[in-house]
Amino acid sequence: MEQESTKYTKLGIFVLIGIIFFIFILALIGRQNNVFESTFRIYARFSNIEGLQKGSNVWFSGVKIGVVKDVVIESTDAVKLELKLSDDLQRFIKKDATAKIGSDGLLGNKIVVISGGTEEASPVAEGDMLEASSGLNTDDLLATFKITNDNLAKITDDVSVMLTDIRQGKGSVGSLINDSLIYKDLKASMNSANLATRNSARITQDLSKLVNGINQGEGMVGAILKDTSYENRIDHTLVDIEKTAKEAAVTSQKLNEMSSELKSLMAKLDDPDATVGKLLTDSAFAQTLEESMTNLKESSSELDKTLEAAQESFLLRRRIFRRNKEDRGKDK
Amino acid sequence: MQNTSLSQANPTSEDTSKPRKARGPKWWIDFLVDLAGIYLFVVRFFKDLFRPPYEFKEVLNQCYIIGYKTLPLIAFTAYIGGIVFTRQSRPSLESFGAVSWLPSLVGVGIIRSLGPLIAGLIGAGKIASNIGAELGSMKVTEQIDAMEVSGTNPFTFLVITRVLACSLMLPILVIFTDILALLGGFTNVYFGEGVSFSLYFSQAFSTIEMEDIFASTLKSVLFGFSIGIIGCYKGFTSKKGTVGVGKAANSSVVMSMFMVFVIDLFTLQIMTFIRNILYS
Amino acid sequence: MADTKSNFIKPLFDYEGRSRVVEIEGLNKSFGDNHVLKNISMELYEGENLVVLGRSGTGKSVLIKCIVGLLTPDSGKLEVFGQQIPGMKSYQMDAIRKKIGFSFQLSALYDSMTVRQNIEFPLKRNVHGLTQAEINQRVEEALDNVGLLYAIDLMPVELSGGMKKRVGIARTLILNPEIMLYDEPTSGLDPITAGEINELILQVQEQYHTSAIIITHDITCARMTGNRINFMYEGEFVLKGTFEELSHIDDYRIKPFFEYNEF
Numbered sequence: 023m024e025q026e027s028t029k030y031t032k033l034g035i036f037v038l039i040g041i042i043f044f045i046f047i048l049a050l051i052g053r054q055n056n057v058f059e060s061t062f063r064i065y066a067r068f069s070n071i072e073g074l075q076k077g078s079n080v081w082f083s084g085v086k087i088g089v090v091k092d093v094v095i096e097s098t099d100a101v102k103l104e105l106k107l108s109d110d111l112q113r114f115i116k117k118d119a120t121a122k123i124g125s126d127g128l129l130g131n132k133i134v135v136i137s138g139g140t141e142e143a144s145p146v147a148e149g150d151m152l153e154a155s156s157g158l159n160t161d162d163l164l165a166t167f168k169i170t171n172d173n174l175a176k177i178t179d180d181v182s183v184m185l186t187d188i189r190q191g192k193g194s195v196g197s198l199i200n201d202s203l204i205y206k207d208l209k210a211s212m213n214s215a216n217l218a219t220r221n222s223a224r225i226t227q228d229l230s231k232l233v234n235g236i237n238q239g240e241g242m243v244g245a246i247l248k249d250t251s252y253e254n255r256i257d258h259t260l261v262d263i264e265k266t267a268k269e270a271a272v273t274s275q276k277l278n279e280m281s282s283e284l285k286s287l288m289a290k291l292d293d294p295d296a297t298v299g300k301l302l303t304d305s306a307f308a309q310t311l312e313e314s315m316t317n318l319k320e321s322s323s324e325l326d327k328t329l330e331a332a333q334e335s336f337l338l339r340r341r342i343f344r345r346n347k348e349d350r351g352k353d354k
Numbered sequence: 355m356q357n358t359s360l361s362q363a364n365p366t367s368e369d370t371s372k373p374r375k376a377r378g379p380k381w382w383i384d385f386l387v388d389l390a391g392i393y394l395f396v397v398r399f400f401k402d403l404f405r406p407p408y409e410f411k412e413v414l415n416q417c418y419i420i421g422y423k424t425l426p427l428i429a430f431t432a433y434i435g436g437i438v439f440t441r442q443s444r445p446s447l448e449s450f451g452a453v454s455w456l457p458s459l460v461g462v463g464i465i466r467s468l469g470p471l472i473a474g475l476i477g478a479g480k481i482a483s484n485i486g487a488e489l490g491s492m493k494v495t496e497q498i499d500a501m502e503v504s505g506t507n508p509f510t511f512l513v514i515t516r517v518l519a520c521s522l523m524l525p526i527l528v529i530f531t532d533i534l535a536l537l538g539g540f541t542n543v544y545f546g547e548g549v550s551f552s553l554y555f556s557q558a559f560s561t562i563e564m565e566d567i568f569a570s571t572l573k574s575v576l577f578g579f580s581i582g583i584i585g586c587y588k589g590f591t592s593k594k595g596t597v598g599v600g601k602a603a604n605s606s607v608v609m610s611m612f613m614v615f616v617i618d619l620f621t622l623q624i625m626t627f628i629r630n631i632l633y634s
Numbered sequence: 635m636a637d638t639k640s641n642f643i644k645p646l647f648d649y650e651g652r653s654r655v656v657e658i659e660g661l662n663k664s665f666g667d668n669h670v671l672k673n674i675s676m677e678l679y680e681g682e683n684l685v686v687l688g689r690s691g692t693g694k695s696v697l698i699k700c701i702v703g704l705l706t707p708d709s710g711k712l713e714v715f716g717q718q719i720p721g722m723k724s725y726q727m728d729a730i731r732k733k734i735g736f737s738f739q740l741s742a743l744y745d746s747m748t749v750r751q752n753i754e755f756p757l758k759r760n761v762h763g764l765t766q767a768e769i770n771q772r773v774e775e776a777l778d779n780v781g782l783l784y785a786i787d788l789m790p791v792e793l794s795g796g797m798k799k800r801v802g803i804a805r806t807l808i809l810n811p812e813i814m815l816y817d818e819p820t821s822g823l824d825p826i827t828a829g830e831i832n833e834l835i836l837q838v839q840e841q842y843h844t845s846a847i848i849i850t851h852d853i854t855c856a857r858m859t860g861n862r863i864n865f866m867y868e869g870e871f872v873l874k875g876t877f878e879e880l881s882h883i884d885d886y887r888i889k890p891f892f893e894y895n896e897f
Binding site for chain 2: 032041043
């Protein structure tokens, strides 16, 4: 028979540890939901919150500072979010800061990211409305890729047709020169090339940012990557993305070159001083045109590859899968 | 003198009616009888709960036996359960390339479901059988009768104390189970991916809500209550002999394990209902 | 009535002027189709030891369980201290039970408690306002009366059958009962221990001035402890009288009890 006092002591310790564990769990959850901190509320209005929910996290400079308290659909294209943020961070969030919908990793939950804001601006006050900006969206990123590629393909076709025409000497020189259709085509090609260049440049930037973000351990996925040994497994994915980014940069550069070539071609066509005969006999011009086309072809195929690489990249796979599913849904 | 002293009682006519034929299979009748009996037990529990005398010391004693003495078994089971659960979850997450979500998955799985279930089932196995056997043997050796004739309400002394102790201790055991199962999960993730302790725990609790803890606590109180009530009921209604005691212990385990699952489902429905009210 | 009463008297026991503490008339009890007690009538006088003799399974235990309210009879009069037991409110029942000591066949010691805790269990719950010292003193006294003071801190599993019986009796005596009910006090004991228990029963009668109903199938026990014997056969009292009287009756139902002990 055990002594009663030792029995009760053991029981007491048991219960005490149990309660400590309980408080520990509550505290962990509480920290997650800002239950125990004093908070303030601000608002942000979006047209599309991409599946954000009540209780979703709010990040500021990659730090979790609060949660989404409420989601109210105000009109056909406006959703107002009520953000509950911890009080002691109020002074860092300026009135000119912007809110956008992001995610805590490519596969992760949707979050509200508060960023920007200048040092001089005054801090937000309770009940302020933050300006919303549309953020980097992987869907958009891939869509842009696709459009750029399509554009390039179109240019290639256009130039190819033109080149063939010139080579085979189809039509009279006069008609060739005076043919405003060709002129327009050429102009359109140039515009497309310019657009492609810009898009390509943006994609390059976005991808670089993504890679940098992951490398610097931003975001939840970043955190896990930095903190754990997941790196091995994800390394090759990173390399993929980096390669994609580089390729996109090369593409961008080539597009730039081509664009300037096209520009000079246009200038020549526009130049009233240039004689038609000179223009036509100028084999250098033909050669330039040919080179441009080769470049375009290369660029196009490289972009295709880039797109493929991006699709293969596991981080993007889920989104592609979803898009494909949606496409299939539309087909039906 | 002999005539008067040796009085002879009148022999009464024998009642020779045949035993009534039971309608339906016997287990079905038994089940209904048990159900009614347990219902009456619950009613009596709440009736007598606030009626003096209060057996505080015995409640503490039972808390010690039910809580403290069950801890090692539950702790061990929970730890192993955590390891196995984590290990088994990995491949399916790997196929999505989402091993980084393992702590979250383990956290949700353990806090919401696995922790209370392990504690409930092990509790049913250890506590209910213990109560069933103890009260069963007290019943067949007339200890319960002895208590009653000595002017002590055996229901107050035996049933209320045990049911109270179960209802109080199970939530604490569930907390221990949660923590130890999470530690089991951590062990596995640590040797698998090398995740740090603090990251693991903040990840594990990242998708847990306050309602989950509320539900888990509610569940565990109900688990404890039903384990206690069923154990006591089976012990109290134990048939004579060692076979009766064995059956009492056995059927308390079977029935309380079954009830653990029923309550699990029941609280799930209740919590879904509450969530719908909260978020609509 | 006084006339019949005097006929019961065992030479050593004077029934004159003694009141009836238990009165039973026309008591019936059945379990389902099993009619256990059939029209039982008996009475217990203050200070006497009444033996209920009979084979096992004839309903003797059922009878005394009806007296303490553990079982409810189907019909009949059952009065203890002039109060009808069946249908009694639980607080009244508890008051009556405090005055009744019940020694169970298997002693019914609480397995999870020491001997000391077993004995102080009813005391703590029925007599309020005692200091721990007073409780200890009374526990030790009760144990001393049954000669088991040395076993005070043992667990029931460490005790022999006879010791358990005595501790059980000590546990009931701690409340100073007015009526003692012994359920098979000597069953399962060796003759020497059984003899000791019989002496203890007599000692209790003398020391605590209790009335007692002793349920037994042991003719020696009946002879040693009983002032009167009621013989039960298949749920009925078929013969009543002193040991002397019964031993001379030539009845096929009671003969085997006496023959068993003859050699």
